[in-house]
Structures are given as C-alpha cells and as structure tokens.
Amino acid sequence: MQRKVLIVEDSKSSMNLMRKLISKAKLRPICTTSLVEAKHVFSSSAPEDYLCAVVDFDLPDAPNGEAIDFAIESFLPTIVVTGSLDESTRTTILNKNVVDYIPKENAQVYEYLTRLLNRLAKNKKIAVLVVDGSRISRHSMTALLRRHNFITFEATDAAQGMEILRSNSNIKLAIIDDNISGIEMISELRKLYSKEDLGIIGVSSDTTSGLSARFIKSGATDYLHTPFCHEEFFCRIMQNVERLENIATIRRVANLDYLTGLPNRRHFFDRVAANQKTTPHDQSLAIIDIDHFKAVNDTFGHDCGDYTLKELAKLVAEFFADFTAARFGGEEFCVFFSNVAPEKVIDIMENFRDAIENKVLTFEKQTLSCTVSIGVTHKSKGGINTMLRIADKHLYCAKTEGRNRVISD
Template sequence: MQKKVLVVEQSAHSLSLMSKLVKKAGLQPVGANSLSEAEYKFRQSMPEEFLCAVVDYHLPDAKHGEALDFAINAYLPTIAVTDNNDTNTRNAVLARQVVDYIPKENGQIYDYLSRLLARLEKNKVVGVLVVDSFRHSRQATVSLLKRHHFLIYEAAGAEEAVEALDLHSHIQLIIIGDSIEDAPSTDFISNLRKEYSTEELAIIGVSDSESGLLSAHYIKSGANDVLRKPYCYEEFMCRITQNLELIDNVNVIREAANKDFLTGLPNRRHFFYSVNHSFKNLPAKQALALLDLDFFKLINDTYGHDAGDYVLKHVAKLIAQAFDDVFVARFGGEEFCIYLPLYSAEKAYTRLEMFRKLVEGSVIVFDNTEITVTTSIGLSTRPSHNIEALLSDADKLLYEAKAHGRNQICVRDE
C-alpha cells in the first residue's frame, strides 16, 4: 500500500504544517529537513510504500533543486514547493518531471496541496483516454498524465475510443485532439454526449487553432473544457484536476441523495429507482421481504437513542454483507427491504431464515453493554409486475409475523 509521503522541507514550521496536511489526506508523512536526511529516511522503507514526495526546491545541502532530482530518480511522483516564484526558479522546476509546482504565496496553496495529495490517491482507479491520430502528440500527453498515477489508454480514432470506453468503465476523462481518425473531433464529441453525461465523463478538447472559433465549437458540441496549444504544464493539470473534481463532487451529492444517512444503505427512493431501472418488467419468479426489528422502541427507551442507532447500523451492516448481490434498502425507522429477483419461494425463504438466525445470534456490544435483537420478516413471493403491490403484500405478512409472536418469517406464495 502506497501510504507514505516523503516531505522534505528546510523550515520546521512548513514541515509540520505539510505533515498535518498529509495526515489529513489519510497518508503517513515521512519528514526530513535536508537532502541527506531524506535519502536516509527513504532507504528505511520499501520504495513501493511511498505514494509521492513533497520537496522544497531550496535546501541547505541542495540549493538548486538536487532534492527534486533525487525524488524523481527514485521514481517518486514529486510535488515541488518553493519560497520564490521568480521566473528562473519556476523554469528550473518545470524543466524537471514534477507532478506540480507550488509557490508558497498564500494560505490557499496548502488547501491546493491537500487536494492534490487526495487526487493522487484517487487517480489510481481513474481511467483517462487520449484520442489523437498523431502518435507523438498522444505520447506527449501520456507522459504528463503518467506523473499523476492515472490509468491511461490511447486511441487514434473514434472507433478505437469507443471500444476502450466499452471495455473500461473506469474511464472518467477523454482528451481529444484536433485530428482523429474516423470522424471530425466535434462530431465524435457530440456522439459521445448521446451516451455519456457531463457528470459521468469529462471531455477536454485540445486545439491547435489560433482562432477561438474551434474552441467554441468544441464546447457547443459537448466538451467540458478546451485547451489551446501551446499550453503550460500547470494549466494542463489544473484543468484536468478541476474537471475530475467536478465529477467527484457530483458523485458525492448523488451518493448523499441515494443513501440513508445513518446506515449507508440505499434509501427508499433509490431502491425504487434501482429496481425499476434494472427491470422493464419484474421477473415472474421473485421475492420481496420487509424486515422490522422487534421491540426496537424498548432498546431506545432502555439504552438510549445512541444505542438504538448503533443497533440499526449493526443490522444494516449484516444486511449489506449477507445480501450484497441483490437489492436492499433502509425504508425508515427500524424497517428494511430486500428484493430478490429470480428467486423461488423456497430459495428466498431459506436465505432469509439464515439471516433471521444470524440477527438472533448476534451480540451487539455498545458502551460495555450487551444488546440482543430479533427481526420479524414478511416475505412476498407472488408474481407481479408492480413493486408497490409486492411491498403491500409483504407489509401485510410482516404484520402477521409480529402478531404471531415476532422473530419469525411469514410467507405466502400466490
């Protein structure tokens, strides 16, 4: 696991501050005040343990960026930080294959560094597709992207690009040059937008034209952004980062809207969306179960609402683990729903009975107190093309399970 970050800073204050940012990103800082100390500490670990390095350009024993050279030659993605933002220093830094260049101008750079560290970790599972008919142009772009841990794919034209998208669902960004095989770039972008929204696939057009007309045409065809050559490396990476962060932010909002805030399970609204999106018509063989925790109010009254929340989260975790291949949701309060498509009544009953026993046998420890809980289950296995009808039937069966003593499954096969 690449969880360590080599932080090389001559200022004790800056070293402490950057180490805190590294920890905030969920990573482990390995600090050093000089090049010699950095070399020593780096040798104390396996190189593969390091995600990247954050290196001051000017150090007491490395006044002209020699520490950057050490980190880069050690195959560490390297973020350069400097006290000076003069042209000579900037050119000297960017002449090296650094991940980014951060002058210590104001407090915002520390926020940017924190985001950059998090981005480097996320990029390990982010696919980027570079589409350009000219190999040397593709390779120039790929060489910049490689510094950031992306999973990179190449295509000369539209047909190859579509194949890559079909094969690799983790592609979140496409960088498209002016010249591609098979189709004009703008037509290809327009066709992509028929399949992929701007919130799930970012498209950056790269234009060689000095005129702004082609850039506008890119945007109107569906591109998220445009880069005009010649561009500087910093602009290139800032635009890529901004577009990927937009997708991340949309996903965070979508996840918050779709998940129950307490248990992390899908909520009722997302449950209906998922089932209806997956099936135009519900299968003839199916099962739907409503689960309700028995005497849950007594748990709240006896141990407190924090204990009740803990019990709900515990049961939700059991549901997520036991039914990770079907549709589950928290419907509210202590009620949960499980939909098992293509399940016979016997198979559904057997699986739910195993789960009922699992809940019954669980001992939940909260604040040094052991709490036990059971669950009543209404199981509907009737043929229906209406999920609401199944829920209504399961709800009646759940009521019967409670009326007949709780901690049991009530099922009716129609």
C-alpha cells in the same frame, strides 16, 4: 499500509507546516533537511512505500534543484516548494518532470499541497484516455498525466478510442483532439455517456473563432487550446476529475440512508423498477420489521436504538449482498429478489431471522438481543406497489401471530 511522503526542506517553519498537512492527509511524513540526508533515508526503505516527494528548490547542498532531480530519478512523483517566484525559477522547475510547484507565499498556499496529496493517492485508480492522431502530442499528454499517477490509455482515432472506452470502465476522462474529427466523436460519446459519468476535454491548435463553443455545445465539459502550459493542463484535469467525484458524492448521499449506509427507499424503487424490466420472472419481496423496537429506545435510549439499527443493517448488507435491499424507514428494511425460486427466498429469510435472533448486541457494557418479523410475497403481478401491500399484510400477520417469524403467500 500508511504511505510515506519524503520531505526535503531546510526551513523549520516550512517543515513543521508540511509535516502537519501531510499527517492530516493520513500519510506519513519522512523529514530530511538536505539532499545528502534524503539520499541516505530513501536508500534504506522500499521505493514503493512512498506516494511522492515534496522538495525545496534551494537547499544548502543543492542550490539549483539537484534534490528535485534526485527525487524524479528515484521515480517519485515530485512536488516542488520554492521561495523564489521569478520567471526563471518557475521555468526551470516546470521544465523538469514535476507534479507541480508551490510558492512559499503564505500558509494558505500550502493548503494546495493537501489537495495535491489527496489527488495523487486517488488518481492511482482513475484512467484517462487521450485520443490524438499525433504520436508526439499523445505521448506528451500521457507523460504529463502519469506524473499525477493517472492510468493512461492512448488512441489514434475515434474508432480505437471508442473501443478502449467500452473495454475500460475506470476511464473517467477523455482528452480528444480536433484533428481526428473530435467534435463528431464527442457527439457520439454523449449518446453513450452522460456528463455525470465521463468528462471530456476538447483540444485544438486551431484559432478559429467559436471553436471552443462548438466543443462545449457538442458535449465537451472543457476545452484546451494548444500549445498550453503544464500548469493549465493540470488545473483543467484536476477540475474535471473533481467535478465527477463531487457528482458521485451527491449521488451517493441522495441514494443512501444516512444512519445505516444502506440504500434508501428512493434508490430501492429505482433499482426495482429497472430490475423488473429485465427479469420479469421469479420476483419476491420481503419486508423486515424489528420486534418491540420502541422498547429498545425506551429501555436503553435512542443512541442504543441507532446502534441496533446499524448492527442489523450490517447483517442485511451481508445476507442480501446479491439482491436489492434497503432501509425502508424507521425500523423497517425491504429486500427484492429476482431470478430466485420462492422456496429459496423463504430459506434465505428464515436463515436471516435465525441470525438476528441469535445475535447478541453490546452497547456501553449492556447486552441486548432482538428479533424480527418478516412478510414475504411472490405475487409480482401489479408491480412493486402491489407487492409491498401484500408483503405488508403478511408482516402484520407475523406480528399478530407472535412475532419472530416469516409469513409468506
């Protein structure tokens, strides 16, 4: 379901710009021009349908931020837009439980709104751990995090924090105060979690020179000195979470085949190497090759060839979801099995071959079908490279014996 964003704005130009940005973020803008209209529209729909509200600070029927109070009291994460840049207005806004505020300086500033909207949607699946011996400080930080839709966990000391981390894999960021021997905890965490898997922000009110450097050298990815302003806190949180997401994207791009979305050859070798160490028995490897694939490209064109590869890759992903499968290059796919009896592997591969043979593909109103030849080995002695050589020999036999068949040891 497309989530809604409530807009309360009396300026036509600002409204049009926000409507475009919100639609661009694949959200549904609900446009109102006054507090009275916003109350009427909001009351006629389910609150859970809304992701957040974007509210103008100064409206004709709400000149002092009353519309902001309404959105917050309606349990809507609230982003404020304002044409006033004076310190008094800024302080008034930040004293409310808002997500953030956006000054109406120029059109470029509104791009920040798109970033905020994307974050509010993503943050619903991201957890943050706050480790602080002070109950007031913990609650203050978790309250700020919840404004941005984060899942939050609290711990009073390092031992409790470590236990919470072990039990919750969705924690991507830890905020650790120095009062609970935070630097020591960070050092221990880095033995278990890399900087690519867990962001850590050190927090301290101590003014000791070099403390921030000690946090960073111990493994923290960032540092905050208390007391901090809400804006800096949000910016640091967003920066650290987005850093982790960017690393995850780079990993995904490095490990996946661009055309089919399957794991690539490099990722296949990494997965198999790890698997062979933990499950040394009942290992099998299959190489799958599309028969007469050159004829598909020559007859229907390379676009059709790409389409065929993608459709077959979907079946590979479906059939071998519980195993290690990859596009190995060209029209070849590879599957590694562990803890599966050899006869079961052959049954799976025969079922896959049969599914491909009976699948009808439609490309630009043209229908076509294809078959695959498969070579399988259960001889794991010598490692993955030896298995690949043996399976490739069986694949060659399958080709020379008429294709569309499975040949194994």
